[in-house]
Amino acid sequence: MRVRSLGRDDIRWAFPAIWLIFLAYPVIGLLDADESATRTAVGLALIAAFGAVYVVACVHVIPMQRSNPDPRIALRYFIILAVIAAATTPMLANGSLSFGPFLIAITVFGLSRPFGIVVTAVVIGLALIGPEVIDGWDFDPGTVIALVVSGGAMLVARNLQLREREREAAEQRKRELDEQLAVIAERERVARDVHDILGHSLTVITLKSELAGRLIDIDPERAKSELAELHSMSRQALAEVRSTVGGLRTPDLRTELASARTALTAAEIEADLPTDLADIPPARSALFAWVVRESVTNVVRHSGARRCAVDVADGHIEVVDDGCGIDEHAFGNGLRGLTERVDAAGGALSVRATGTGTAVRVTLG
Numbered sequence: 001m002r003v004r005s006l007g008r009d010d011i012r013w014a015f016p017a018i019w020l021i022f023l024a025y026p027v028i029g030l031l032d033a034d035e036s037a038t039r040t041a042v043g044l045a046l047i048a049a050f051g052a053v054y055v056v057a058c059v060h061v062i063p064m065q066r067s068n069p070d071p072r073i074a075l076r077y078f079i080i081l082a083v084i085a086a087a088t089t090p091m092l093a094n095g096s097l098s099f100g101p102f103l104i105a106i107t108v109f110g111l112s113r114p115f116g117i118v119v120t121a122v123v124i125g126l127a128l129i130g131p132e133v134i135d136g137w138d139f140d141p142g143t144v145i146a147l148v149v150s151g152g153a154m155l156v157a158r159n160l161q162l163r164e165r166e167r168e169a170a171e172q173r174k175r176e177l178d179e180q181l182a183v184i185a186e187r188e189r190v191a192r193d194v195h196d197i198l199g200h201s202l203t204v205i206t207l208k209s210e211l212a213g214r215l216i217d218i219d220p221e222r223a224k225s226e227l228a229e230l231h232s233m234s235r236q237a238l239a240e241v242r243s244t245v246g247g248l249r250t251p252d253l254r255t256e257l258a259s260a261r262t263a264l265t266a267a268e269i270e271a272d273l274p275t276d277l278a279d280i281p282p283a284r285s286a287l288f289a290w291v292v293r294e295s296v297t298n299v300v301r302h303s304g305a306r307r308c309a310v311d312v313a314d315g316h317i318e319v320v321d322d323g324c325g326i327d328e329h330a331f332g333n334g335l336r337g338l339t340e341r342v343d344a345a346g347g348a349l350s351v352r353a354t355g356t357g358t359a360v361r362v363t364l365g
Helices: 014-032 037-060 071-087 089-110 113-133 141-218 220-246 253-266 282-303 333-344
Strands: 270-272 307-312 316-321 347-353 358-364
Touching (some): 014 089, 037 071, 037 089, 089 113, 141 220, 253 270, 282 316, 282 358, 333 347
Parallel strands (some): 270 307
Antiparallel strands (some): 307 316, 316 358
């Protein structure tokens, strides 16, 4: 039988298993009955087996977790428990109905809602009609009330649980739709920006280049002026395009580490870089990529180091070199911008002298 595995600390099954205390009723009824020692021992063994199987069923079936259980597994446990309960009837008579709430719980929480309703009705029907048609069974109003209350409560709880899941699923679909609409809106904004920047700039550049071409022979000074304006306008358009595209670009940690190795090697700096990034969540990967980019750039440009090492884990990243060191207060634009990114992510950035160089460390909570 295939079942989901549980962690050592996963004890969510314990809540439904608490109700095993009610197995005290069939135990007391069996001990009070005028039965032989052998039949009493068999009855107690069956009750113990029922309790053990029910605990395992709580682990694998009753969904205190959010995912739905496998109905095939639930059906197998229900059959096993029903057979054990039926086997106790020669010793317990209608006392075997004490197992009813447990059978209802398995079907209501582990199988389809109609199946749970049917089983609940059958168990309550046995409590009402059984004493009329089965010899040795006595009508017990307390048992009937207990079955009606427990069965009804479980059906209501299951219905509320299913409605909550439907609500959460609807909210998740809404969030996904909102994200898709946000992406579409951003794409449209970028398309408009690029169109406005390039459309206007290229149109003017084309006109001025044609004008400069016509003026180059008849008015060289005017042509030079037009070419100078062309140069200025093209640089401005390029800066605007870079700003627009740069706002969309998110660095990738693997790519940045590969680029860092290339840059360090070109600068004749030994590179000690990580290769296993499996434990780094995607949400932190982008921030760590910015850290690598800025820190390695500073190492190459300013440190005079011979070696640079990068240490990456789930909660931190550290870039260490053996260069000339840096004053932690002497932040340039790059480190200030990196500090703002780290602060926005809820982390902390520190720059410290190591005695043989500099260490830039980012720690996330």
